[in-house]
Every structure is written in C-alpha cells, then in structure tokens.
Amino acid sequence: MPHPLEGRFSVDHSARLIRNYRYAVERALRALGGWIALTPEISAKLLMGRHVWDLAQHADAFGKRLPELRAPAQVSEPPNPAFAAFMDALEEPEGKEQTVERLVGVYRVLKPHLLATYRDHVARANPVYEPPTRRILERCIEDEARHIAAGETILRHLASTPALDERAAVWQGRLEGLLAAAGGVTGDGLPQASAAPPTATQPPELDDDAREWIRLERTVTVWPIPDDLRATLQSFGDALLARDAAAPRRWLAAGAAWDVGAESSLYAVKPAAHRVVAFARVGHHRLVKLSFEGADGAATLLTRWVPAADGWRVAALEVARVDAARPALPPP
Amino acid sequence: MRAREVAQLKIDQGLPPFPDLASRDSIKDRVHGIMVGELQAMEGAGRTVCDFPEAPWEFTLDMARQVWDESRHVEIYLRLLEHLDGYAGEFPETTILWRCACAEDAAARVAGVNRGLEGLACDVFNQLVHIARKMGDPILERAVEFVLADEITHVRMGSKWLTRLTEGDPERRRRAIEFQETIDERFNLGGMRRLGDHEAVPVSIATDVRRMAGFTEEEIERLIKSTQRSQVY
Structure with missing residues (x-):
C-alpha cells in the first residue's frame, strides 16, 4: 500500500514536464491559427478556429502554473531537439491540397499522444499535493478527447477516397516515427496507455459540432441554376x-x-x-x-x-x- | 472579381453598388458579404496568432480568443444565410478584408483589423440589428446583437494592443494609425458609410457603439469627416 504522500515527480521535474507540454501546445495552436487561411474547406476551418482558443487556454494554464513550481511563468521548452523536429515536420504541410495531412498531424498524432500523456501524468501525480496540476490536466484531457473526436469526424469527411486515406496513413506513419524517436512530448518515451481510438460510436457530446460544420459546408448540393x-x-x-x-x-x-x-x-x-x-x-x-x-x-x-x-x-x-x-x- | 467590377455591374443594371437593407434579398446580399468578411477575419486573426511568436503572450491569448469568436461568427452567418433562404456562394465576394489583414507589423495589424475593420463591423451590425428589429426578425436581431458584442470586445483589444505594442515608439504608433486610417478611408465604401439615421444612409456610423468600444470623440469626429470626402467607387 503506497504512502498517500508518496510522489513520482519532484517540483523541478513537474515544472519541466509542464514546460514541455506548453511547448507542444503553443506550437500546435500557432500552427492551427496559421493554417486556417491555407485551408479551403469550411468544415476544417471551423474545426481549427474552435480549437485554437482551447489550446491557448491550455498553454496559459500551464504557463501560470509554472511560478507556483518555482519556475518562470509562460515558458515553453522542448524536451529535446528531436521533438522540435517532430513539430517542424507536423507544421510542414501548407499546400491548399494538404488539409488532410494538416489534420492528421494534429488530430491523429499529436493530440492522441498529448491525451495519453496527460492521462498518464494524472494517474501518477500525487492526489494530495499535486491537485493544481491535476486540475489543469483534467481540463486538458476533456478538451483533447473532444477535439480528437471532432477532428476524426472532419477527417473522415475529407479523406473520402482510398487515395486520400492512403496519403493520410503514410503521413501519420511518418509523424508517429518522429514522435517515437523523440520519446514523445516529455522525451521520456511514449506513455503505455494510448488514447481511446476515436470510433463511429463516440458519444455525440464528444463530437463537438463537427457534423454540423460538415452540413454547413454542404448547404448547396445542387446549384440553383435555371x-x-x-x-x-x-x-x-x-x-x-x-x-x-x-x-x-x-x-x-x-x-x-x-x-x-x-x-x-x-x-x-x-x-x-x-x-x-x-x-x-x-x-x-x-x-x-x-x-x-x-x-x-x-x-x-x-x-x-x-x-x-x-x-x-x-x-x-x-x-x-x-x-x-x-x-x-x-x-x- | 474586383469589388469595383462587381459594383460597376450593379450600377449598370440600375442597382445600388453596395447592398442596401431595403428588401429581404438585399439583406441576404449584405449578410453574405458579412459571412465572407467573418471568414477572412478568422483567417486574419489566425495568422496573427501564428505570425508573432515574439509578441507578449497575452497578445497571442487575445488573438486566439478572437479566432474562436470569428469562427462562431462564420457559423452564425452561415445559419443566418439559411434563415434568409440563401447559400454560401450566392453572391460574388472579394478578398479585400484579408488583404487588409496582411500588415507585417503586429501593431499595424491590430490597428487596421481590430480598430479599422472591426469598427466598420460595429457600424454595419448595429444597423442590421436595428433593421432586423424593425422588420420583426428576432432570429436575425438576436444573433447579430451577440456578434456585435464580440466586435466591441475586439475593438477594445485592438486599442489595448495598439497602445501596448507601441509604448515608447511613437513612430511605430504613427505608422499603425496611418494604416488604420487608410482602411477606414477604403471602407467608407465610396461614401456609403455616413453619419445618419439607420434607414436614411446605406451604412450608418454607430457613434454610441464606437464610444463603448473605446474610440475617442476625436477619432469618431475624424472618421465622420473622412466619410465626407470619400470618393465614390
């Protein structure tokens, strides 16, 4: 029976993890923000537009937690150069035809990894003296699960042909390789528990408004031509x-x-x-x-x-x- | 197509160059233009989040909030188009708002977008709320009223960041304000935006709302004067 005050993380280590999370989140939110203008599909634009703010709030909460852990506020730090290289690769697809790659990078690789990492962190963080960090992570977990479900809905809508599906799989494989090589967002290796893979049976309340965005994108199915x-x-x-x-x-x-x-x-x-x-x-x-x-x-x-x-x-x-x-x- | 060409085509057919609010169809045309404007505002705010990693974190936070707001506005206007029996793509639009959002300096961008364009949005939406109320369309009235509330917040953000980003650098501030004024001038819409009653002028300057958003009396006065010397299309 572990002692209730037994802890896995030191204060310094906890601050380092938070800087690592903030690094990934900050880069992701800047990438999503920049991509909106490069993305022609309305449904994907709305998806990104919604999630930029959630991610900014995550980065802000992480950044505000840092001084409580004897570290400077609002600082981001990659765990190693390999993780920075992973984020560079994730940001690469900027072509107007590469919406699928953009979404795959964020919604099938980065976010599921963050979700799994946050869950792993919460499971190991001491419930007596680490609630401030746990509360932040719990909010992030809730948002990330919702984001992943919405992203998956839009991806299925956009990657609608075998060729696009293959492109998505190839890109996902490349990014996952880079992520594993970096040891994940903390550099300490990928967490054991993986995010629950999004499926068609995902509860609707986790699906954000993605289906509605797709409907709005398709309001005209036949042009009203005389x-x-x-x-x-x-x-x-x-x-x-x-x-x-x-x-x-x-x-x-x-x-x-x-x-x-x-x-x-x-x-x-x-x-x-x-x-x-x-x-x-x-x-x-x-x-x-x-x-x-x-x-x-x-x-x-x-x-x-x-x-x-x-x-x-x-x-x-x-x-x-x-x-x-x-x-x-x-x-x- | 350029805005000027579209306007000329309308004039050639005896139509006003900018949709007035005299009929449901022209309201739909106006709402369509706003929807495209919101799209470009979302894209512009998104670029600002992306383009200035060296700016203070709180600046990024405000701009990220604006991206979220604009994304809701796009959704609201897409639904309002449906409400008016329209569809996205029904009227030709331009990328002029996006081009205005492409200033390379963060201070100029917030001055131009948050104070210039969002100020214009305050004028347009305030009038639309009034017209919707008068024609008895509570859906249009309520939805646009909430969008207007967001726009007032965005103007305030613009005023805050114009001041903070140019602190101790009067030259940068001067250039940013100059950029905003070129936008104000351009969006006087060839004399369409004027001081006057909602039903008497095509776009009525929302002086009260502008005050609420933090524009000074001097700025409002300057805008009114600039509308009096604007060239027609």
Missing part, C-alpha cells in the same frame, strides 16, 4: 471540350470579346470533363465558374452570363485558376 442556363452551360462546356474553335463563340454576347488566352490555358490541361463549381448572381447576371479537368490538371473558367432575347449569352470569360495535376503522395 434549366435553360443549365442546358446552355452544358452545351458551351461540351463545345470547349470538343476544341471546336467556332462553336463556343456562338454564345458570345454582342460586343463581348473572346479570350483566346483563356482558351489556350484551358486546352493546356487536356480537359476531358467539365462541371459547374460555383454559381453566383449580380442582379440579372449570373457568374459561373466552370472547372475543366484533364490529364494535366484542372482549369477554372470564370464566365458571366446575361439573359438575352435568344437565350443566355456569355458577356465575359477569363481563366480564374489553373492547377497542375495533384501529386499522389506527400514527399517522404
């Missing part, structure tokens, strides 16, 4: 795919100029299919983004359509974006 314009867009797109120089020009509005440069950019991606990716209105005009996808990438045409006596006519068109074909996997 039937006659829809038919025109189909024919216009087909004519461009057919590379028939004269055919698409039939839809030009009086006085509008055909953009030969736009046409060339479009053909450069060897388009094989087209679809509407955005539909907006300015008064009676309709702005339509048409994406042409092919072997060498995708080109997005921004077109403006105006109603005329003989049907819809294109009054302006320009290339809004050209994307080269996506790499299958992130670099090792």
Whole structure:
C-alpha cells in the first residue's frame, strides 16, 4: 500500500514536464491559427478556429502554473531537439491540397499522444499535493478527447477516397516515427496507455459540432441554376471540350470579346470533363465558374452570363485558376 | 472579381453598388458579404496568432480568443444565410478584408483589423440589428446583437494592443494609425458609410457603439469627416 504522500515527480521535474507540454501546445495552436487561411474547406476551418482558443487556454494554464513550481511563468521548452523536429515536420504541410495531412498531424498524432500523456501524468501525480496540476490536466484531457473526436469526424469527411486515406496513413506513419524517436512530448518515451481510438460510436457530446460544420459546408448540393442556363452551360462546356474553335463563340454576347488566352490555358490541361463549381448572381447576371479537368490538371473558367432575347449569352470569360495535376503522395 | 467590377455591374443594371437593407434579398446580399468578411477575419486573426511568436503572450491569448469568436461568427452567418433562404456562394465576394489583414507589423495589424475593420463591423451590425428589429426578425436581431458584442470586445483589444505594442515608439504608433486610417478611408465604401439615421444612409456610423468600444470623440469626429470626402467607387 503506497504512502498517500508518496510522489513520482519532484517540483523541478513537474515544472519541466509542464514546460514541455506548453511547448507542444503553443506550437500546435500557432500552427492551427496559421493554417486556417491555407485551408479551403469550411468544415476544417471551423474545426481549427474552435480549437485554437482551447489550446491557448491550455498553454496559459500551464504557463501560470509554472511560478507556483518555482519556475518562470509562460515558458515553453522542448524536451529535446528531436521533438522540435517532430513539430517542424507536423507544421510542414501548407499546400491548399494538404488539409488532410494538416489534420492528421494534429488530430491523429499529436493530440492522441498529448491525451495519453496527460492521462498518464494524472494517474501518477500525487492526489494530495499535486491537485493544481491535476486540475489543469483534467481540463486538458476533456478538451483533447473532444477535439480528437471532432477532428476524426472532419477527417473522415475529407479523406473520402482510398487515395486520400492512403496519403493520410503514410503521413501519420511518418509523424508517429518522429514522435517515437523523440520519446514523445516529455522525451521520456511514449506513455503505455494510448488514447481511446476515436470510433463511429463516440458519444455525440464528444463530437463537438463537427457534423454540423460538415452540413454547413454542404448547404448547396445542387446549384440553383435555371434549366435553360443549365442546358446552355452544358452545351458551351461540351463545345470547349470538343476544341471546336467556332462553336463556343456562338454564345458570345454582342460586343463581348473572346479570350483566346483563356482558351489556350484551358486546352493546356487536356480537359476531358467539365462541371459547374460555383454559381453566383449580380442582379440579372449570373457568374459561373466552370472547372475543366484533364490529364494535366484542372482549369477554372470564370464566365458571366446575361439573359438575352435568344437565350443566355456569355458577356465575359477569363481563366480564374489553373492547377497542375495533384501529386499522389506527400514527399517522404 | 474586383469589388469595383462587381459594383460597376450593379450600377449598370440600375442597382445600388453596395447592398442596401431595403428588401429581404438585399439583406441576404449584405449578410453574405458579412459571412465572407467573418471568414477572412478568422483567417486574419489566425495568422496573427501564428505570425508573432515574439509578441507578449497575452497578445497571442487575445488573438486566439478572437479566432474562436470569428469562427462562431462564420457559423452564425452561415445559419443566418439559411434563415434568409440563401447559400454560401450566392453572391460574388472579394478578398479585400484579408488583404487588409496582411500588415507585417503586429501593431499595424491590430490597428487596421481590430480598430479599422472591426469598427466598420460595429457600424454595419448595429444597423442590421436595428433593421432586423424593425422588420420583426428576432432570429436575425438576436444573433447579430451577440456578434456585435464580440466586435466591441475586439475593438477594445485592438486599442489595448495598439497602445501596448507601441509604448515608447511613437513612430511605430504613427505608422499603425496611418494604416488604420487608410482602411477606414477604403471602407467608407465610396461614401456609403455616413453619419445618419439607420434607414436614411446605406451604412450608418454607430457613434454610441464606437464610444463603448473605446474610440475617442476625436477619432469618431475624424472618421465622420473622412466619410465626407470619400470618393465614390
């Protein structure tokens, strides 16, 4: 029977662990904050936006605890250079197509590890003289479990193809290797107890609002395009795919100029299919983004359509974006 | 598309360049613009959390809080769009707010974003609350009123950090305020923002709310004067 005042951690050691946690949390919250602007998907943006503040509060609570442990306030410290390298790697994916990698790093690698570490710490911290640290960790545990569940919901939504799933697994494996090599957030090795893996049966109250964010992202499943314009867009797109120089020009509005440069950019991606990716209105005009996808990438045409006596006519068109074909996997 | 082009397209069709609040459809257009603005505000605050690790910790803490607030605002406005039978993407928008959030100096960023843009948000939301109340839409009224409360807090944060970050550096403060004034000027929206009754002007300067947020009488007066010399689109 252990003595109730038996302790595993000295004051100095406890302060060091807290600096280590603060280091990981601070870097994660800065990364999440910076990524919001790089992430196109609304659901992922909202996920990150919600969790930046929770993490800032964790870092703040850790930082305020430090002077109580005879250490300077609000200081972060990595356990070793290898953990700093792990965080560097976690922050690497900044491409607009790399939302999955960003979320995997935080929600499938870092946060489950922090959760397991905090639980391990609480289990070993003395309940008589370490309640201040335990209370902070208990709040962090609750938040991290909720974050992981929400992150998993969004990841399942975004990593929706076998190729994306594979990308996620490869990236997760790489980061987990770096984390293990660093000995985890404390440098003392990975904790025995792992975080409960998030599953589809996760209680809804732990799922944050993630499902709602996905719904909000999908509010429009079918663009409200009038039937006659829809038919025109189909024919216009087909004519461009057919590379028939004269055919698409039939839809030009009086006085509008055909953009030969736009046409060339479009053909450069060897388009094989087209679809509407955005539909907006300015008064009676309709702005339509048409994406042409092919072997060498995708080109997005921004077109403006105006109603005329003989049907819809294109009054302006320009290339809004050209994307080269996506790499299958992130670099090792 | 540039804001100027969209405005011109509207003018060519005999429409106001900036959505007024005269119909449910124009309110929807305005709400759509606000939703995109909130998105960019969330992105901007997030970048501020990321870009200034050397700034005082409390600064990061305030900016992280702002990220959370803006994320809720995005969600609120997405739901309000649904409430108004609209959808994200229904109207063309620009990235102008984001571009304003890209100042390289933290003091300039809080001056421009927290005092300039969030000050504009105070004007717009205060008017929207009034219009929603008048048209009997408690959903719109209550939701925007809470967003307005957050925006007032963000302006206060901006005033606090503009002062603290430029303490002992009057040149830095001058540059930051100058940046804020260029933003104020730009978002006078070609004379759309003016002092006047909610129903008489397109965007009414919320003098009381601005006072509550910590703007001085002199600053409010200067803003009102700047709106009188703003160029039209």
